[in-house]
């Protein structure tokens with residue numbers, strides 16, 4: 001039986017600041033097959049790795065640029081964003097209690113200070129070096145028509161993936177399904193997935209309609225029957241975000257699950273045993 005891919009959510013974000021190169025390194029050290037990251041466009045059209053549409057939760061933007069509220073990513077250039085500290089908040093907030101719990105030492109947490117917001121290029125290059133698959137989530141507006149920004153983001157991601165020769169090492173996903181439709185229209189060879197909060201009534205027809213390769217449902221919406229249909233039709237099923245040990249064990253044993261996105265890749269790797277993933281088809 002093939003094992004589901006272990007995908008570290010925003011990197012190994014339980015033990016490192018999310019969406020940073022440090023989080024990717026920790027994911028690799030903890031035995032993840034890959035990581036999921038979020039992509040946004042800066043004011044000058046650069047692809048950066050960040051979850052929120054604003055800079056304040058995970059960087060010191062508010063103190064570095066006090067007059068620039070509400071600190072939208074889209075209002076800052078890459079050069080400005082590169083001055084920010086995207087690591088110190090992790091020590092201050094200890095978002096998963098792993099510093100207090102001793103899983104992350106104070107020295108390790110201190111070392112995250114000054115971590116920079118990565119460009120997608122840097123993240124992909126490091127991932128290639130580490131042998132990590134990358135799930136590139138395109139942040140956008142769900143259920144909206146394809147916007148000029150959406151089109152620009154898709155075209156830039158496609159160009160970058162091609163330039164770096166990483167078509168077989170990525171899967172692109174989005175809640176903005178029109179971005180996926182467009183991506184598959186201009187790059188049918190790049191694997192792509194539709195993120196959903198609830199399952200469509202006809203999952204196979206839905207995925208097929210967008211030309212996608214996989215459906216990525218929120219784990220709470222998972223339904224074994226739909227997953228069986230999708231897998232039988234040749235589509236992937238990636239679940240997010242699964243963290244509880246009993247849930248991880250349940251989905252790890254489900255042959256219809258292609259991959260599991262988790263904040264705790266170390267837990268999932270322990271459940272699954274040694275990695276069995278071979279590049280060439282993240283589906």
Ligand code: G3P
Nearest residue numbers: 036038051137195240261
């Ligand atoms: O890719 C699945 C998951 O990352 C989507 O939710 O909010 O963590 O980006 P979010």
Ligand code: CA
Nearest residue numbers: 036037038137
């Ligand atoms: Ca995400």
